[in-house]
Amino acid sequence: MPAALALIAGLGVALVALPLIGLIIRTPWSRAGDILGSGSARTALRLSLIVATTSALVGLLVGFPLAWALARSQFRGKALVRALVVLPLVMPPVVGGVALLSAFGRRGLVGGPLYDVFGLQITFTVWAAVLASTFVSFPLLVLALEVGLRSLDVRLEDAASTMGAPRWYVLRRVTLPLLAPQIAAGLVLAWARALGEFGATITFAGNLPGRTQTLPLAVFEQLQTDPGGAIALSLLLVTVSFVVIVTLRGRFLQTR
Amino acid sequence: MSLHVDVEVAVDHFRLEAEFVAEPGETVGLLGPNGAGKSTLVSVLAGLTEPAEGRVELDGSVLDDRAGHVHMNPEERSVGIVFQDLLLFPHLTAEDNVAFPLRARGVPARDATDRARMLLGRLGVGERANARPAELSGGEAQRVALARALVAEPRLLLLDEPLSALDVQARGRIRSLVLETLRTFPGVRLLVTHDPMEAAVLSDRLVLLEEGRVTQTGTPDEIRRAPRTSFAADLVGVNFFAGRLERADEGTGRLVTSAGEIVVAWPSDLPERSEDAIGVLRPIDISLHLQPPEGSARNVFRGRVVGIEIAGDRARVQVDSSPLLVAEVTLGSISRLGLVEGTDVWASFKAVEVTLLPP
Numbered sequence A: 001m002p003a004a005l006a007l008i009a010g011l012g013v014a015l016v017a018l019p020l021i022g023l024i025i026r027t028p029w030s031r032a033g034d035i036l037g038s039g040s041a042r043t044a045l046r047l048s049l050i051v052a053t054t055s056a057l058v059g060l061l062v063g064f065p066l067a068w069a070l071a072r073s074q075f076r077g078k079a080l081v082r083a084l085v086v087l088p089l090v091m092p093p094v095v096g097g098v099a100l101l102s103a104f105g106r107r108g109l110v111g112g113p114l115y116d117v118f119g120l121q122i123t124f125t126v127w128a129a130v131l132a133s134t135f136v137s138f139p140l141l142v143l144a145l146e147v148g149l150r151s152l153d154v155r156l157e158d159a160a161s162t163m164g165a166p167r168w169y170v171l172r173r174v175t176l177p178l179l180a181p182q183i184a185a186g187l188v189l190a191w192a193r194a195l196g197e198f199g200a201t202i203t204f205a206g207n208l209p210g211r212t213q214t215l216p217l218a219v220f221e222q223l224q225t226d227p228g229g230a231i232a233l234s235l236l237l238v239t240v241s242f243v244v245i246v247t248l249r250g251r252f253l254q255t256r
Numbered sequence B: 001m002s003l004h005v006d007v008e009v010a011v012d013h014f015r016l017e018a019e020f021v022a023e024p025g026e027t028v029g030l031l032g033p034n035g036a037g038k039s040t041l042v043s044v045l046a047g048l049t050e051p052a053e054g055r056v057e058l059d060g061s062v063l064d065d066r067a068g069h070v071h072m073n074p075e076e077r078s079v080g081i082v083f084q085d086l087l088l089f090p091h092l093t094a095e096d097n098v099a100f101p102l103r104a105r106g107v108p109a110r111d112a113t114d115r116a117r118m119l120l121g122r123l124g125v126g127e128r129a130n131a132r133p134a135e136l137s138g139g140e141a142q143r144v145a146l147a148r149a150l151v152a153e154p155r156l157l158l159l160d161e162p163l164s165a166l167d168v169q170a171r172g173r174i175r176s177l178v179l180e181t182l183r184t185f186p187g188v189r190l191l192v193t194h195d196p197m198e199a200a201v202l203s204d205r206l207v208l209l210e211e212g213r214v215t216q217t218g219t220p221d222e223i224r225r226a227p228r229t230s231f232a233a234d235l236v237g238v239n240f241f242a243g244r245l246e247r248a249d250e251g252t253g254r255l256v257t258s259a260g261e262i263v264v265a266w267p268s269d270l271p272e273r274s275e276d277a278i279g280v281l282r283p284i285d286i287s288l289h290l291q292p293p294e295g296s297a298r299n300v301f302r303g304r305v306v307g308i309e310i311a312g313d314r315a316r317v318q319v320d321s322s323p324l325l326v327a328e329v330t331l332g333s334i335s336r337l338g339l340v341e342g343t344d345v346w347a348s349f350k351a352v353e354v355t356l357l358p359p
Helices: A003-026 A027-038 A039-072 A078-090 A095-105 A111-118 A127-149 A152-164 A167-195 A197-205 A213-225 A227-251 B038-046 B094-104 B109-122 B139-148 B167-183 B196-202 B220-225 B232-235 B331-337
Strands: B005-011 B014-022 B027-031 B055-056 B061-065 B079-082 B156-160 B187-194 B205-208 B213-218 B239-247 B252-255 B258-267 B273-281 B287-289 B299-311 B314-319 B324-329 B344-351 B355-357
Touching: A003 A227, A027 A039, A027 B355, A039 A127, A039 A167, A039 A213, A039 A227, A078 A127, A078 B331, A095 A127, A095 A197, A095 B355, A111 B027, A111 B055, A127 A197, A152 A167, A152 B079, A167 B094, A197 A213, A213 A227, A227 B239, B005 B038, B014 B038, B014 B187, B014 B205, B014 B213, B027 B196, B038 B079, B038 B187, B079 B139, B079 B167, B094 B109, B094 B139, B109 B139, B139 B156, B139 B167, B156 B167, B167 B196, B187 B196, B196 B239, B205 B220, B205 B232, B213 B220, B213 B232, B239 B258, B287 B324, B287 B331, B314 B331, B314 B344, B324 B331
Parallel strands: B027 B187, B027 B205, B079 B156, B156 B187
Antiparallel strands: B005 B014, B005 B055, B055 B061, B205 B213, B239 B252, B239 B273, B252 B258, B273 B355, B287 B344, B299 B314, B299 B344, B314 B324
């Protein structure tokens, strides 16, 4: 490899590594135990885990039929639907939050009638945090599942049906097990994305400790008052993400 | 208990018209070149493709009837299929693959597994029950696929190119297993193949399928005697003798067929007798003479030329001997011997030229 290339590549690595090293160096290790053990940090972490896990599962439930439709059926406006599904991935999350507000806010398209008729309010509840996280993360699941469904040999499912297997049995014993790697990869990716979600959540769900204040929101708030604490919490998030990547590499993303 | 097929199928721009009957106790070979519509027909019988017209009836129950708006779904049919690419479930062990058709029909796991294991044992792969398809050899995978097709005791057994994926060595062993399986299967049995040789060896009756149409039906011998298309004529290209193999004198044996007997070289690893032996002879190994030939050939048959088919500088000559023979000779020989239809000739070939298929 030419020296110039190696230098630029090294710069690329440094771009990612330096902030991480800074994070590790600047962490107030003497207080780290107290900060991470504090009630507010633990509440935020627990909420983050609950929200991310729920979003990933809701995403799977909604994403699977959608991926099925995109991979296996022909309908008008399919290209439009696919573009729509991918949009949250490229849209600025804060815009996503504003969009969610205009749909599910108290005066929103759906949120308005829901509030007027049933007295139900979504904003500023944990469900808003879940909805925001699902909005930004489920496209990842749909994409992973669609790729999986496309690469699956339909003849295996056909063969299963000639063996007397009704549709649901084929789904349960053939389709889903064969899709397991893609389902797992999609779940982990969506979960990681949901765990880091900030913009849509703070816009749509607000920043209420114990209800909608997830770990990234807690980091942001702590940064105003206690930068050291924010750094310690950040390191916690990085660690969780890192574990996810390592798991992914080992199990699902076969690298040569 | 029989299979009646009379359908028209339209897939994209391809049209298939097929009409045939298969009775239990006979193996019907659906023989045709690639693109003839064999896969489409398999798909129709499986219930995966609905015919555009016509009827399929198995054992008195209607599987498809366009006029009556009947289409039985694949899972409701009693059909056991060995697919061309086997299509074993890669995530299941051999045993779970075989148990699948039983489990799908609600047989309890214990029962299903027991029956699967027993069948795998009977087909000689009992010790591979816990292996996944990726760990099986070609021959083993074929046996597992066969077990899976048989386990639910279907009324129709359908083998789609059962030997095509195998190497030559495995092919011999699996061929005998397939033959044995077909013979002992009580229901309707269909064999789909593009290989005339395989079709002739494994089937009692052939249905020739070309370009989406049935071009000829009959026993392999009937088709050999009067091929109606060039593809059918390819069948003529194989001399094959099925019958009882007995040891004769030193180093030789007798293959006794219903149409006469031939002398073959005795392979050292064979038992004293074999009931279901098959000998194959290439037409090019038969020589024709106007006088009783002198020389070492052990097989000499008298017969009358009943057909001459010229291809390039060679000709295939059918001789109405017992057994029926087809020789391939040069055009030079034809003119030197003055062969025309009706000429009386002597056909001879050496015992060692007959290849015995593993019985």
